[in-house]
Amino acid sequence: MQETMHETKLDIPQILSxxxxxxxxxxxxxxxxxxxxxxxRLAKGEMLFQKGDPAKGFFIVVFGQIKLAFPSSQxxxxxxxxxxxxxxxxxxxxFMDRPCPVFAEGLVDSLLLHIGSTAVFELLETDPMFARRMxxxxxxxxxxxxxxxxxxxxxxxxxxxxxxxxxxxxQDGPCEGSFDxxxxxxxxxxxxxxxxxxETLSRIFHDxxxxxxxxxxxxxxxxxxxxxxREFDL
Amino acid sequence: MQETMHETKLDIPQILSxxxxxxxxxxxxxxxxxxxxxxxRLAKGEMLFQKGDPAKGFFIVVFGQIKLAFPSSQxxxxxxxxxxxxxxxxxxxxFMDRPCPVFAEGLVDSLLLHIGSTAVFELLETDPMFARRMxxxxxxxxxxxxxxxxxxxxxxxxxxxxxxxxxxxxQDGPCEGSFDxxxxxxxxxxxxxxxxxxETLSRIFHDxxxxxxxxxxxxxxxxxxxxxxREFDL
DNA sequence: CGTACCTTTGATGTGAATCAAGAGTAGTGG
DNA sequence: CCACTACTCTTGATTCACATCAAAGGTACG
Numbered sequence: 001m002q003e004t005m006h007e008t009k010l011d012i013p014q015i016l017s018x019x020x021x022x023x024x025x026x027x028x029x030x031x032x033x034x035x036x037x038x039x040x041r042l043a044k045g046e047m048l049f050q051k052g053d054p055a056k057g058f059f060i061v062v063f064g065q066i067k068l069a070f071p072s073s074q075x076x077x078x079x080x081x082x083x084x085x086x087x088x089x090x091x092x093x094x095f096m097d098r099p100c101p102v103f104a105e106g107l108v109d110s111l112l113l114h115i116g117s118t119a120v121f122e123l124l125e126t127d128p129m130f131a132r133r134m135x136x137x138x139x140x141x142x143x144x145x146x147x148x149x150x151x152x153x154x155x156x157x158x159x160x161x162x163x164x165x166x167x168x169x170x171q172d173g174p175c176e177g178s179f180d181x182x183x184x185x186x187x188x189x190x191x192x193x194x195x196x197x198x199e200t201l202s203r204i205f206h207d208x209x210x211x212x213x214x215x216x217x218x219x220x221x222x223x224x225x226x227x228x229x230r231e232f233d234l
Numbered sequence: 235m236q237e238t239m240h241e242t243k244l245d246i247p248q249i250l251s252x253x254x255x256x257x258x259x260x261x262x263x264x265x266x267x268x269x270x271x272x273x274x275r276l277a278k279g280e281m282l283f284q285k286g287d288p289a290k291g292f293f294i295v296v297f298g299q300i301k302l303a304f305p306s307s308q309x310x311x312x313x314x315x316x317x318x319x320x321x322x323x324x325x326x327x328x329f330m331d332r333p334c335p336v337f338a339e340g341l342v343d344s345l346l347l348h349i350g351s352t353a354v355f356e357l358l359e360t361d362p363m364f365a366r367r368m369x370x371x372x373x374x375x376x377x378x379x380x381x382x383x384x385x386x387x388x389x390x391x392x393x394x395x396x397x398x399x400x401x402x403x404x405q406d407g408p409c410e411g412s413f414d415x416x417x418x419x420x421x422x423x424x425x426x427x428x429x430x431x432x433e434t435l436s437r438i439f440h441d442x443x444x445x446x447x448x449x450x451x452x453x454x455x456x457x458x459x460x461x462x463x464r465e466f467d468l
Numbered sequence: 469c470g471t472a473c474c475t476t477t478g479a480t481g482t483g484a485a486t487c488a489a490g491a492g493t494a495g496t497g498g
Numbered sequence: 499c500c501a502c503t504a505c506t507c508t509t510g511a512t513t514c515a516c517a518t519c520a521a522a523g524g525t526a527c528g
Contacts, residue, residue: 131365
C-alpha cells in the first residue's frame with residue numbers, strides 16, 4: 001500500500017495539492033510550487049541537516065519517518081518531534097535568518113520534498129488565503145510545543161507516558177473500552193521524545209502492565225481500559 | 235520617564251507604528267488598526283484571561299509586565315514567559331480555533347492594547363508584507379520555545395540560571411569584564427520561568443556568589459566575570 | 469548463526485524537590 | 499514613625515523520582 005524507495009515516478013502535483021497547507025491552490029499555483037520543489041531521498045540513519053545549518057525552504061515527508069532532535073555534549077540526544085507522511089517541517093527557520101535549532105535524521109528510509117523559500121514567498125505575495133494557512137500551521141506547531149513544555153514541567157514520567165498513549169488512541173472522543181496502538185518507532189526514540197531514559201520507559205510500561213491497564217508486546221500496545229488509564233494520576 | 239496608570243491620553247497610532255510588526259504600515263492602515271484596538275488596564279495580580287479561554291485578538295504591552303503561565307493541580311504554576319513593554323502575545327491562538335493553553339496575569343499594574351482579530355485578518359488580505367512580518371514573529375516565538383525545551387531537557391538547574399543571566403547581559407557580543415543586571419521581577423517568578431523552585435534558585439545564586447562569579451543584592455546582580463560564567467559547565 | 473542493537477531488570481546514586489524554620493523586606497494603618 | 503501583617507527570600511535537613519551503571523535476555527538482519 002505504501003510507495004517504496006524504488007518507485008521513481010511521483011505525482012508531485014497530487015501530493016502537494018492534498019496537503020492541508022496547499023489545499024485550494026489553483027493548478028497554476030501548484031505548478032509553480034512543483035518547479036520549486038526537489039525530491040530528497042534519505043536513508044535510515046542518514047542526516048538531512050545539522051543543528052545550526054541555514055535553511056532556504058522547508059520539507060514535506062512523502063513517506064518514511066524523520067526525527068528532529070538536538071544533540072548533547074554527552075552523546076545522548078533529545079528528540080523534539082517524530083514526523084511521518086504528509087507532515088512538514090522547517091517552515092519556521094525559513095522566516096527567520098536564524099540557523100536551525102535542531103537536526104533532522106531519517107528513522108527509516110524516507111522520501112521528502114523540499115520546497116524552496118522563494119516559491120513560498122511568491123505565493124505569500126499573491127495569496128492571502130495561503131498566508132492564513134501558513135500562519136495557522138505555525139500556530140498549531142507553537143501550540144503543541146507549549147503543550148510539550150507544560151507536559152515536561154508539570155507531569156511525572158508515568159503521566160507523560162500515559163498522555164502519550166492516550167494521544168495515540170485512534171479517536172480522542174469519550175472512547176471507552178480497549179484500543180490497540182502500534183508504536184511508530186523504537187522505544188528508545190519514544191523515551192527521548194518523552195524526556196526519559198529507555199530504562200525508565202521500560203519500567204513504566206512494566207508497571208502499567210502489572211496494574212492491568214495496558215498490555216505490551218513489542219511495538220503493539222493494548223490499552224485495556226481507556227477510562228482508567230485517563231484517570232491515572234499517580 | 236515612564237507613563238503612569240493615570241495618564242489618560244495615549245497616542246495609539248504612534249505606539250502601533252513603532253512596533254516591529256506594524257512598522258511600514260501606511261497611516262490609513264494604522265488608523266484601521268486603531269479603531270479595532272481597545273485599551274485594557276490590568277492591576278497587579280489581576281487575571282487577563284484564563285487558560286482555556288477563547289481569543290478573538292491579541293495583546294500588546296504598552297507598559298507594565300505580564301506573565302503567561304499554566305496552572306497546576308497542586309497550586310504551583312509554571313511560568314512560560316514574562317512580557318514587557320512593546321511585546322505582544324496571543325497571536326497564535328487567534329489563528330487556531332483552539333482555546334488558549336496558558337493564562338495571563340499582571341505582575342505589576344499594566345496597560346495593554348487589544349487588537350481585534352478581524353482587523354488583523356483584513357490586514358492580512360491586503361498586505362503581504364504584513365503577513366510576512368506576522369510569520370516572522372510567530373517563527374521567532376517558535377524558535378525561543380524550542381530553545382526552552384532544549385534548555386529544560388539538556389541543562390542542569392545551575393546551567394539554566396547561568397544561561398538566563400547571560401541572556402540578560404546588556405549586549406551579547408564577546409563581552410568581557412563585569413555587568414550589572416536588574417532582575418525584571420521577583421525571584422520566585424524567575425525560578426518558575428527556569429523550571430525550578432525558589433529554594434533551588436536561591437542556593438544556586440549562593441553558590442555562584444561563593445565562587446566569586448556573581449554578586450547578588452536584592453534584584454541587582456553583578457556578573458564579575460562574564461567569560462568565566464560562560465565557561466561554567468558544572 | 470553470529471554480530472549488533474534494542475529492551476528489560478536489578479542495584480545504586482544523585483539532583484533537585486519538599487518540608488520546616490527563620491530572616492529579611494515591603495506595604496498598611498494607627 | 500512605629501508596630502503589624504504579609505510576603506519574599508534564605509538556609510538546613512530530609513526525601514524521592516528518575517538517571518546511571520551494569521548485566522543479562524531478545525530481536526533483527528547480514
